[in-house]
Amino acid sequence: MIRLDDLALFVRTAALGSFTRAAREADLLPGQVSAAIQRLERELDIRLFARSTRSLRLTAEGEQYLPYAREVLATLEEGRDRVHGDKNELGGVLQIAAPSDVGRNVLLPWITEFRKAHPKLALRLFVSDFVTDIFRDPVDVAIRYGSTQDASYISLPLAPENRRVLVASPAYLEKHGYPRKLEDLLHHQCLLYSLSGSVYNRWVFPDGNGQSDLLVSGNFVCDDGDLVRRWAVAGQGIAYKSWLDVCEDVRAGRLKVLLPEQPGEAAPLNLICPHRKQFVPAIRQLHELLRKRCAALSAEQASYNFNGKPAASAKNVKRR
Incomplete structure (x- = not known):
């Protein structure tokens, strides 16, 4: 008979790609996870993982069985939720x-x-x-x-129509002036975002022919979107941010939207x-x-x- 705990460990091992990581997450020893997978393989009479000293990957049979294992666990979880009283009383x-x-x-x-x-x-x-x-x-x-x-x-x-907007603080605009067209951004201090070592300095704007790409520059680069917004509020330059990120600052007057007639990139x-x-x-x-x-x-x-x-x-x- 298949044990539910063994089934759950199979799903997590497949997701994590490691007996050790799955064991750590479940507060077990790696050998206990390996034993659980072996029990499940015996019950199913198939090999779920191809093992070596350096790698662990699903076999073709394991890949075929994985979605069914996920569905069984999810169904049991949903059933448990439904029988525990008021469905609005979440736990x-x-x-x-x-x-x-x-x-x-x-x-x-x-x-x-x-x-x-x-x-x-x-x-x-x-x-x-x-x-x-x-x-x-x-x-x-x-x-x-x-x-x-x-x-x-x-x-x-959640917000399918959300778009990016160009924003800057009143203090920055008073000192450096308003951009009147997209090309003016090339002469402004632009606040740049980076992720995994890549700097996103190519700002995309939709137009009638598809899109316009603008290669901007600036002396402030950060891998945290919140800090980019804070730099903009502090008057350090122009940011190209999701409306959801900056709407409170725009409403409060800490930031102003630039080139409002220019649609921003969909976000x-x-x-x-x-x-x-x-x-x-x-x-x-x-x-x-x-x-x-x-x-x-x-x-x-x-x-x-x-x-x-x-x-x-x-x-x-x-x-x-």
Whole structure:
């Protein structure tokens, strides 16, 4: 008979690619994980992993069996949730990964509010601009910017119409002047973002023919999106940021949007889940809350006149 613990260890070993890492996560010895995999292989009468002294990889049979193992575990988890009383009384642990800026300054109060509404739920929030591997890293969902084409996971929109905007502080603009066209950015101090050693100094703007690429430069480079925004607020230069990241600063007058007639690059925000069967009640309810809150901010982006005050249609849009 197949043991559920062995099945769970198989799924995590496949995700982590190592008996040692799976053992560390489960607080077991590597030999115990290896023994569990061997029991499962005997029950199934197949070889799940091809092992060597330096590598561990799924066999063809293991790859074929893995989605069924995931589905069994997810179904059991969902069944457990359903039989434990009120479905709105969430429990367990929910692990969330989010980008640095939107995670700290936009999502954090909403996620904290969500936790207060469900006192039996434990939250673990991982804030970083490094892209989380939702199959290998110990997270349940990841919140990411950008279009998603990978069919191996589930992508649920939070702010599908979100775009980037050019912003700078009033102090910087008073000293260095306003750019009147995109090419003027070449003569300004641009605040640059880097990730994994690559500096993103090619700013993309959509136009009627597709897109325009502008190679900008600046003396400030950082691998944390939140710090780029803070440099902009401090008057150090021009940033090209997601509207969700800077909308509070624009509303408060700490930043001004530049070239508002120029559309910015699309920056949709999505909630990523490894498998639809893992879309448990806690994730469903969190997605609904974040989607509604992001929709309000996205609506404000469409109606803001960027002259320091919201347009009439946006006066009642507030961040909750």
